Amino acid sequence: MEIKETAVAGTLESSDIQIMITKADQGISIELESDVAKQFGQQIKKVITDTLKQLDIDAAHVKAVDKGALDCVIKARTIAAAQRATKTVDTPAWEVL
Amino acid sequence: MTVIELNLSLPEVKNQWQNFLQKLGINNFSTAEIQQLDLTLGLYEDEQLVATASAAHNVIKYVGVCQQDSTPGARFNQIISELTSRLYQQGIFHLFVFTKPQYSLSFQHVGFKQLADSSQAVFLETGTPDIQDYLAQLPQVSQSHPQKIAAIVMNANPFTLGHRYLVKRALQQSDYVYVFVVNTDASLFKTSERIQLVKAGLKDLPHALVVNGGDYMVSYATFPAYFLQSGQDVVRYQTTLDAHIFRDLIAPACQISTRFLGSEPLSPTTAIYNQVLQQELPPKVQVQVIERKQSDSQKVISASTVRQALAHNQLATIKDLVPATTYQFMQEHKALLETRIKEGMRINGN
Numbered sequence: 001m002e003i004k005e006t007a008v009a010g011t012l013e014s015s016d017i018q019i020m021i022t023k024a025d026q027g028i029s030i031e032l033e034s035d036v037a038k039q040f041g042q043q044i045k046k047v048i049t050d051t052l053k054q055l056d057i058d059a060a061h062v063k064a065v066d067k068g069a070l071d072c073v074i075k076a077r078t079i080a081a082a083q084r085a086t087k088t089v090d091t092p093a094w095e096v097l
Numbered sequence: 098m099t100v101i102e103l104n105l106s107l108p109e110v111k112n113q114w115q116n117f118l119q120k121l122g123i124n125n126f127s128t129a130e131i132q133q134l135d136l137t138l139g140l141y142e143d144e145q146l147v148a149t150a151s152a153a154h155n156v157i158k159y160v161g162v163c164q165q166d167s168t169p170g171a172r173f174n175q176i177i178s179e180l181t182s183r184l185y186q187q188g189i190f191h192l193f194v195f196t197k198p199q200y201s202l203s204f205q206h207v208g209f210k211q212l213a214d215s216s217q218a219v220f221l222e223t224g225t226p227d228i229q230d231y232l233a234q235l236p237q238v239s240q241s242h243p244q245k246i247a248a249i250v251m252n253a254n255p256f257t258l259g260h261r262y263l264v265k266r267a268l269q270q271s272d273y274v275y276v277f278v279v280n281t282d283a284s285l286f287k288t289s290e291r292i293q294l295v296k297a298g299l300k301d302l303p304h305a306l307v308v309n310g311g312d313y314m315v316s317y318a319t320f321p322a323y324f325l326q327s328g329q330d331v332v333r334y335q336t337t338l339d340a341h342i343f344r345d346l347i348a349p350a351c352q353i354s355t356r357f358l359g360s361e362p363l364s365p366t367t368a369i370y371n372q373v374l375q376q377e378l379p380p381k382v383q384v385q386v387i388e389r390k391q392s393d394s395q396k397v398i399s400a401s402t403v404r405q406a407l408a409h410n411q412l413a414t415i416k417d418l419v420p421a422t423t424y425q426f427m428q429e430h431k432a433l434l435e436t437r438i439k440e441g442m443r444i445n446g447n
Contacts, residue, residue, distance in 0.1 A: 006225055008185040012178035012207040014171065020190070022225045033208045063225065065208035067174070 001056045007084030010069075010077035017069035019048070019081040024061040028052055034066035047071050051078040054096045057086070100179045103137040103149070114139065117146050121161040129325045134158065136183060140176045148176040152184055156318050157194040170203065177207050181223070191224045193318040195338075212313075213341035220319065220338045222312075231311045232350040238273045238306075240352065247271040247355040248348070250314045252400070254284040255427070256294040257419045259359065259398035262390035264305050267357040270385075275351060277310035281317040283324040285404055285434065285442050290426070297422035313342050315370075323366060336370045340377035348382045355383045362389065363399055392417055403427075404444040407434055 003023045010018040030045045037044075048062055051074075060082075069077070079096055083089050105111045114137065115126055133153035140148035148162040157180065162173045184192060194204055201211055201219040209221040212228060222228065238244055247267045253260050267274045276299065278292045286294070292309060299305045312318045319339045322332045347353065356378055361368040375384045389397050396402065398418045406415040407427060416424055427434065438444055 006190045008182070008190070011182065012174045014174070018178070018181075018208065020185075020225060022190075033205075035206070061225070063208065 001082075001086045001088065003057065003060050003085045004087045005085060007081050009080035009084065010073075012065055012067060014067050015069060015073065016067050017044075017074050017077050018065045019074075019077045020063040021081045021085040022061045022063075024059045026059050028058065028060050028062065030062045030064060032064045032066065034064075034068075036066070036068065040066075043071070044069075044074060047074045048078050051075050051096065052082060055079070055082050055086075055093055057082060060085070098140060098142050098175070100138055100140050100176065103139045105131065105134065105137055113146060114149060117149065117163075118159060118161045121163070123159065123161060125331075129327075130158075133321075133325070136180070138176060138180050138183075140172055140179075148172040150176045150180045152180060152192075154317070155184065155189050155192050156321070157192060160194070160196065160200070170206065173203050174207055177204075181207075185224075191222065191226060191312065193220065193222050193312070195220055195335075212346065213338045215334060215337040215341065217334045218338060220342070228313060228346055231313060232346070235275075235308060235351060236306050238352065244272040244352070245270070245354060246273045246275070246352050247357055248275040248277060248343075248351070248353045249357045250277045250279065250310060250343075251295070252279040252284060252315070253286075253291045253295050254400050255286045255291065255403060255419065255423050256298045257398050257400050257403060257423065258392075259390045259400075259418070260295070261298055261420060262398075263357060263359050263387050264299060264302065266387045267355075267385075268302060268304055271355065273304045273306060274357070275353060276305050276307045277314050277347075278307065279315045280310045280312065281315075281324060283317060285407075285437060285444055290430075294423050294426055297426075298420040313347060315339060320370075323370075327366075329365075329369060332366055332369045333373060336373040337377060339370075340374050343374075344378050344381050353382060355385055358384060358386045360386050360388050362397060363401060401444075407431075408438050408444050 003021060006022045008020045010016050012018055028049055030048055032041055032044060044066055052060060103110050103114055134151045135153060137151040139146050150157060151159040195218055198214060198219050204221050209223040211219055211221045213220045238246055249263060249267060251260055264274055264276060276295060278295050280288050282288050296307045299307060315323055317324055320335045322335050358371050361371050378384050392398055403415045403418055406412055412427060
């Protein structure tokens with residue numbers, strides 16, 4: 001699926017993550033800001049990448065500001081931002097959950 | 098805890114908000130500044146205002162947070178989160194903040210990146226497109242052999258023979274000259290028109306690279322005092338940040354070794370800007386000041402003179418101050434420009 005516009009989901013409050021997705025020419029790139037990036041940075045990026053791949057998105061730039069979100073929260077925010085960015089909010093991707 | 102929108106046009110709301118910020122050491126409540134605010138949010142706990150933040154288009158301003166009886170950072174994160182979410186919903190995805198150096202880390206913790214700092218202020222951005230995206234889209238000069246590359250930043254409101262003279266002088270001493278055109282629609286001539294006229298007026302000089310200055314050079318974000326009446330100290334700290342962005346981010350990305358300036362006999366704001374650039378850019382970037390060109394009738398050529406003539410319906414008097422392309426544009430769009438002046442567009446100033 002193609003990113004059609006910039007979209008955001010999530011907040012900057014504790015236990016949450018804010019995901020901003022923008023267009024990219026190719027590949028998935030992730031800029032992550034997190035107080036726990038050293039310990040969990042790779043895991044957070046993996047959850048975001050896997051979720052985008054499940055949604056058939058192979059080109060996107062992601063800016064993520066993590067405030068200690070659990071994997072399920074990261075996944076949920078990524079799906080929400082991706083559906084907004086691909087303009088597919090009318091057809092929720094149930095199978096990705 | 099609830100976040101609500103504060104309507105500053107109500108005196109009692111504004112007083113409460115202003116008192117809260119004054120206790121936190123914020124003191125500039127000039128009408129010019131407050132009128133720019135599009136959105137002000139307040140965070141309330143037990144009916145007490147405990148945090149506030151505002152936005153003037155994409156610039157976050159008037160952030161104040163009371164930390165008493167709260168987890169450090171929690172209220173700050175909540176108010177900034179709410180403000181940024183609302184701006185994103187409006188499709189404003191690229192945000193800036195000017196703040197005191199001691200608050201820089203708080204903003205960095207919520208994803209902002211610091212672009213420049215000085216002893217009095219820091220300047221940060223978040224969202225997209227960011228400085229890296231801006232730098233990546235600039236035209237690059239081939240470096241197969243060493244080239245001398247210079248830059249000029251101009252508002253060109255509108256493009257005159259004075260601007261052209263400055264570019265030609267710079268080209269005499271350089272292989273290429275970047276001409277960054279200020280990207281803020283707060284001038285009589287709109288950004289698209291100004292860029293169009295700069296390009297038209299320099300068409301015969303292929304080594305002049307005309308580009309949009311984006312949000313990073315004398316923009317409403319980096320240097321609001323250029324567009325709003327402000328005190329000298331405000332102009333000084335904003336121009337210092339503007340100079341640091343140019344020196345540390347723009348110049349290295351484009352291999353720019355010299356910045357050319359036109360001498361400034363008329364505008365006090367631009368005169369301070371020139372002074373600050375001369376202080377801050379060297380030794381990394383050399384600064385060269387070129388004396389302004391005078392017309393045959395010994396007048397200093399200034400875009401401000403051109404705008405005055407337009408306002409007073411004396412277009413013919415400035416025919417020798419502008420290139421034919423600018424003159425033709427003004428003749429063709431005379432009615433439109435006059436309407437803008439009538440509707441209150443400022444023609445003095447910059």
